[in-house]
Amino acid sequence: MALEYLAQAFLIVTTPLNIMVLLLSTGAGLIMGVLPGLSATMAIALLTGLTFNFPHQTALISLIGVYVGAISGGCQSAILINIPGTPASAATALDGFPMANQGKAGLGIFIAETASCLGTLVSVIFVLTLTPLLTALALKFTSWEFFLLSIFGILICGALTARGNALKGWIAGVLGLLVSQIGLDTVDTIPRFTYGNVNLMATVQLIPVMIGLFGFPEIVRAFKDSADDNILPLSKFEIFKGFGLMIKNAVAAVRSALIGVMVGIIPGVGEDVGGWLSYWVSKSRSKDPESFGKGNPLGIISAEAGNNACIGGGLIPIMSLAVPGSAPGAVLLAAFLMHGYRPGPLLMTETPEFIYNIGMYLIFASFAMWILALFIAKGTVRILRINKKIIMPIIFTLCVIGAYLINYNMFDVKIMFVFGILGLALSSANFPAAPFLLGVVLGPMTDSNLRRALRIHDGSFATMFERPICIFFLTVIVFMILSQTGFFKLFKKSKKPLEGN
Amino acid sequence: MKKILALLLAAGFCLSSTAQENWPTKSINLTVPYGAGGTTDLTARALANAMGRPLGITINVINTPGAGGSAGSLNVQNSPVDGYSILANGMLAFTTMPINGYTDKTFRDWEIWVATYAPNCVIVKQDSPYNTIQDLINAIRSKPGQITAGTAGIGSGGHFGAEVVKAVAGADYKHITYAGGGPALTATLAGEVDFSPQLLAEYKDLIIAGKVKALATLAEEDITLAPGVVVPSIKKAYPEAAKFLPMGEVTAILLPKGLSEDKLKKIDAAFEVAVKDQAFLDFTASRSFSVIPRNRADSQTFLEGFAGRAAYILWDAKAITIDPAKFGFKRP
Amino acid sequence: MQSKNKDFVFSIALTVFGIYVLYEGFGIYQYAANPPFNIKIFVISPAFLPIILGTILILLSVLMFFESLRGEGNSLKKQRKDFAEWIKTIPGNPDIRKMTIGSAFMGIYVFFMMANLPFWIATLIFLFCMFIFLRVGKVWKIALIDLGTVGAIVLLFQVIFQTSLP
Helix, strand or coil: CHHHHHHHHHHHHCCHHHHHHHHHHHHHHHHHHHCCCCCHHHHHHHHHHHCCCCCHHHHHHHHHHHHHHHHHHHHHHHHHHCCCCCHHHHHHHHHHHHHHHCCCHHHHHHHHHHHHHHHHHHHHHHHHHHHHHHHHHHHCCCHHHHHHHHHHHHHHHHHHHCCCCHHHHHHHHHHHHHHHCCEECCCCCCEECCCCCHHHHCCCCHHHHHHHHHHHHHHHHCCCCCCCCCCCCCCCCCHHHHHHHHHHCHHHHHHHHHHHHHHHHCCCCCHHHHHHHHHHHHHHHCCCHHHCCCCCHHHHHHHHHHHHHHHHHHHHHHHHHCCCCCHHHHHHHHHHHHCCCCCCCCHHHHCCHHHHHHHHHHHHHHHHHHHHHHHHHHHHHHHHHCCHHHHHHHHHHHHHHHHHHHHCCHHHHHHHHHHHHHHHHHHHCCCCCHHHHHHHHHHHHHHHHHHHHHHHCCCCCHHHHHCHHHHHHHHHHHHHHHHHCCHHHHHHHHHHHHHHC | CHHHHHHHHHHHHHHHHHHHHCCCCCCEEEEECCCCCCHHHHHHHHHHHHHHHHHCCCEEEEECCCHHHHHHHHHHHHCCCCCCEEEEEEHHHHHCCHHHCCCCCCHHHEEEEEEEEEEEEEEEECCCCCCCHHHHHHHHHHCCCCCEEEECCCCCHHHHHHHHHHHHHCCCCEEEECCCHHHHHHHHHHCCCCEECCEHHHHHHHHHCCCEEEEEECCCCCEEEECCEEECEHHHHCHHHHHHCCCEEEEEEEEECCCCHHHHHHHHHHHHHHCCCHHHHHHHHHCCCEEEEECHHHHHHHHHHHHHHHHHHHHHCCCCCCCHHHHCCCCC | CCHHHHHHHHHHHHHHHHHHHHHHHHHHHHHHHCCCCCCCCHHHCCCHHHHHHHHHHHHHHHHHHHHHHCCCCCCHHHHHHHHHHHHHHHHHCHHHHHHHHHHHHHHHHHHHHHHHCCHHHHHHHHHHHHHHHHCCCCHHHHHHHHHHHHHHHHHHHHHHCCCCCC
16 A cells, blocks of 8 residues: 555656756745745645645645755755854854865765765655654653753753853753743733833743854854955865765764654654754764864764754654644644645544655655756855855845744844844854744743643642653763763763772 | 805715725725734735735735733724725634623624635644543543643634533643743643644644644544544544534624615625635645635624634633623524 | 953953843742732742843853863963953954944844845945955955845745735
8 A cells, every 4th residue: 555655746746847946946935944034834834835735745845845955955054154044054154164165065965965865765764654653652751751852952062062161052952942931921910020121021032143143253253354255165065075985974864863753753843853862872882082163073973964954853743633743844744735635633544645755755855856956056165265255245144134024024133233233242242143043942941841740740849750751861861961070071080099099 | 154164074074985985995904803923814915915806906814812812802892884994713712702791783794705614723732641631531531720822812712612622521721821823822732721622723743743743633534634644523532512513703894883885895706705715725725724705694693603613601600790682693 | 362362351241131031030030929920939939031041141151260260370460360361352453343343234234224225225334334444355346246145136026926015
């Protein structure tokens, strides 16, 4: 049965019209992903309206294409100018930008896009085979688990980005969490830090904060006289070397994709966390963790395979429960419903072919993305050849548009500017921006789940220790804090003299 | 110099007034003050598509979640009244905005076209000990403040549903709020909360598949979802609940008053076409929404009753401090 | 400014910010404890996380403060002196001047020009001023790049993606 449906899906997608639509929408997604501030959520939302009157299958193909494209495109701007195109690719910038500075931007983009493609493909396998089983995992997560997972994510990100001083990373994370507290709180709708401003009551939007934190410092730094107009060599893709790297790191890539799928399944935790988690696992399992953050290709591969695998992972709860795993997933669900599909428990009996169609479209979209991304990259790497003093003001204009288009509201542009100044100050003192951003992403989840859990259990923390997944998270969190603060080193040191005696 | 300036201004004025007659000349933004995939969002998207065609332009749907829907609504309220920014909102949250203290304007300050109605439904997990609405109500009565209800937040459709259950039981429940209908549903499935009184459309398929048990709907009649799957009205077990019914989310499109009658007529016409559009009707049927189209005048009369009912549910539940009478809301 | 010195300044600023968060947090607690909310239990109050975060922020900042004083000759007095000296060097530093003026341009663009002018005119003026200020080339070349960029942006966003710009 399954093969039959797959064959049908293959026939649908290979009609000339659908191939055309797939290429166009994947390309549009890639461009939106590359441009800082135009997020995957927006790309899908725009397309949902445009494709309303398309035939159903064609519309689905274009939506999948734009989703895959947007998530994968973000890595190019992250690698080339250190401004992630989407929040999901913040982890890619960590090793990608140093690689570009070493004159290996082409290679960096090649492995990033290849890892994205691979990540999506691995996630498709899970969508097709294990949807019912993995749905059960999503239902294991209650408020306590969500709370601990978000704390875990911020701690990891802080420790990873702070270059040896986890303190600064965690301070940045706490600041991000505090920013997310602005607005009407999600449990009781009580205003916090809003100063009576309606725009602030709606909470600070994520994308303007991201553009400000990452983009602004890079833009302003280019104004310096001393910022020599260093023009980096235009690097080749070095396809053979790239494939070599992929094969060498294949195990890590698949592992990252698996982590991405798991993260994608958990509702509310999306692509942003997937990349960080798989990056962390790769780094802590590596024999040479010091090389991460300095242009290690494995860093790029883990981050990109991880965040792209969330696409497939995120589709699993959509298909089985009609509950989206991330913001772009929510728009995708709306689009499915608009086209008359009813994701949920009846999907397999009413339209059994749907899941196979989506799987096949994902496969095609990831290959289309891979080819198109490399084409587009041929153009984008040229940015390195142009004087930064010309590029950066233009990028600022794009940032303004990106911030505005989130809600069609000038207030968001002003927020972008304010966070830009803040980001400049923080980055001048080597505070990393990524944990700040993740704090803003995960803040509402941290706050509402913690208080919800406490409310359900009448203010008692005790129930947290009765749940196996919670205990797992707690152990890892305690272990990480101790290792980052040098507790273990202390232990080792105190042991040595003992042995000496 | 002054004369030239005046002339220029006049010329500009003429230009803009001729532009008005040609409205709409560019795409219209339809703001949905919630995330994608919810009842309001889906209705808005279907309507946007159906209304865009007679108007000859595209209507872009923009999701601006935050502050329980009031942020997006106030954004539209504060933007220039040129007909290019329209709001789609659920009437429960919208009509209670003034008594929640978000704004001084009421629904009477808006042009409103009521489109659809989606009833509430009380569900419990498949292996829950409660098999009928009586079981649940008795449990609430015997353990006041202990039974947990998962909703999409303060002022959401689910919150009103829970308040009706509370009024029937005469005892309080424990309100647990989630970031939306989806998370509230997963929490019910995971067993984190005892019941969920959200909108029927959100878990229609789960009821048919038998993954959750539907105890009662807050519509006035029983609802047949599929052959053999009937959700009884709460009125059957508790006739005294009738005065709160029908309870559920009413979705409408609106814009602040002040637009020229000319443009309003164009919207009237597009709305008339849209609510008879086959794609729109198919879509609403698949989601179990009823299409209850009302023109501008009828919408205002309809909302007088509806808003009063919603406001006094909140007032009696002591969830607000502003007396609905201050805004002329009438007790049902 | 030395990185230790920056840490020193930031740790003080962040501690002050943390104290402000605590102050606001108690205000939120008061607000929520009164009608109509009546949330008097601290752990379920909306002020719970802000207060916890404020406390953590102060703790981490104090840690950073002491860390910045550690090491050879990093006394409190020296850090204060270093900071005062750094302040004096600001007006003479061409990099900081360029960055400040550039940011000011961007601020004017965001806060004033966008509010009063159509998007494309504001952007034309902004990019032109910016390129002149950064001396990227001859005036005709700047004008060309400027027009090309704005044209491309309008084409991409308004024609292809069908969005409306500010």
